[in-house]
Amino acid sequence: MKKTGIITILNVNNYGAELQAFALHHKLKHMGYDNEIINYLYYKNPLYKSEVDSRPLIKTSIKNKLKDFALKWIDKYSAFRYPEIAKKRKLRFFDFHKEHTSLSKVYKSYSELYEAKLDYENYVVGSDQVWNPNNGTNLAPYFLTFAPKEANKVAFASSFGVGEINESYYSKYKEWINNLVHIGTRETSGVELIKNITGRSVAHVVDPTLLLTKKDWEGLMVPYKHENPYILLFIFKKNSYAEELAYKIQEKTGFKIIRVCKNEMPLESDDKILNIRDFGPLEFLGLYSGASVVLTTSFHGSVFSLIFEKPFYTITPASKNNNSRQESLMRVVGLENRLLREGDNVDLDKLTDVDFDYVKEKLGEQIDFSIDYLKQSLK
Known part of the structure; x- marks a missing residue:
């Protein structure tokens, strides 16, 4: 069986992002799918190389630019003031993935990803806010537009992160969404958004972290x-x-x-x-x-x-x-x-x-449905 490649938000020094990425990889491995995470750097990673083609759909507001700048400054200041703390945290995140997660080579830019000759049988876009219109990068990779046309392209628990999207962006989102063969999104609002944008009925699945007990x-x-x-x-x-x-x-x-x-x-x-x-x-x-x-x-x-x-x-x-x-x-x-x-x-x-x-009962139903969705969607 050929490998399954997963793209998601990773290497951002964030507990939720790293654990959800690991969880989907780990669950698929135990389901018998040879898989790895396509190590495409998220735009907030300091090693990411921004390009003309990676510009976001929505121009980043001055407010958000200032916010991102401030957070980066705070991180740098904190690392400078407390170097041992910053070093230990960074090493623990690195060691976590080194020991527990299978990763592809690193793709530091949009062009590196799209020029790569990838040969997965299944391409999966994973969870987190990969479809958020306010992300300061081109979202196309998170709709698997870099994958070969004939490949099986699956979304699992991908999130818009917002309850609504300006209708002026519907045409681009429709193009992106219709590139996917199977779609499972993390929120009921996401199910409704996709229905409104494309007319397609899609699955409501759990966050990957819930696939593990x-x-x-x-x-x-x-x-x-x-x-x-x-x-x-x-x-x-x-x-x-x-x-x-x-x-x-x-x-x-x-x-x-x-x-x-x-x-x-x-x-x-x-x-x-x-x-x-x-x-x-x-x-x-x-x-x-x-x-x-x-x-x-x-x-x-x-x-x-x-x-x-x-x-x-x-x-x-x-x-x-x-x-x-x-x-x-x-x-x-x-x-x-x-x-x-x-x-x-x-x-x-x-x-x-x-x-x-009661929580376990209700979550159990959703988890079972989500696992069945994966089994039916993947080759």
Whole structure:
């Protein structure tokens, strides 16, 4: 059997991105598919080479350019100020993929990918926000337009990351989507978008991280050694509402707060909070496994809360309406009350009121459907 090639977001120093990429690769391997990840660098990777053909469909706004610039500056400043932390984190991410993930040669640019003579039987575009119109790069590779015309082209859990797209971009999206033979998307909003754009009915499948069981993830993780219960605070940037909620839970329970983060100046740890910046994917899993409560602003933070069966709240910005990823997931498992908007009041007497037996039942149905979709779609 020829290999299956997977393209997705990878090598961006992000827990969710790296773990979802690994999960699909790992699951397909155990299903009997010889596969590897096509190591096409995401445009945010510092080694990526931008070209004329890799320009995004939507011109990047000044605001987003400034945001990307600021985050890069913060990362560089942090690496300069805390070189040992930055070095250890980077090495842990590198070692994770070196040991656990099969990767192709590196393609550093759009032209390198399209000029490559690839010979996979199945081409799969994986999960994460690969179809987000606001990504600052040409999305064509994530619709497998680099693959030979006759190849079997499959989308699994690919996400738009938004609930709607300006209709002026429908024609280009229709062209891209119709290049795919089989389509499974991660959110119900994605199913509806594709129906509106192309008229095609497509599958609603789970994020790849859910294809692996709690036992699977525990077999990989590096356990976090701790003596006392803790609240895990997993957020991407400073969030006063999340921090205040963590302190309220701490006051009620006496638990310590552990904050795992990246793109922010480190706060000094004190007797109430411990900040961790140097953990890799496997150490991150260990933190989740050991937590008593989780507060997160991350989609994959929500997913791993479900996998490890942790009482949690997912916090979304009050000013934005692009929470389709979290909303879709919470509807599937009946936990809409665990999705908070900044400013919401929370009844902490119901902190641990999560029926994980029901969650496992509903997720189990979706997972079984998703595995069947893969079996039917791949040669």
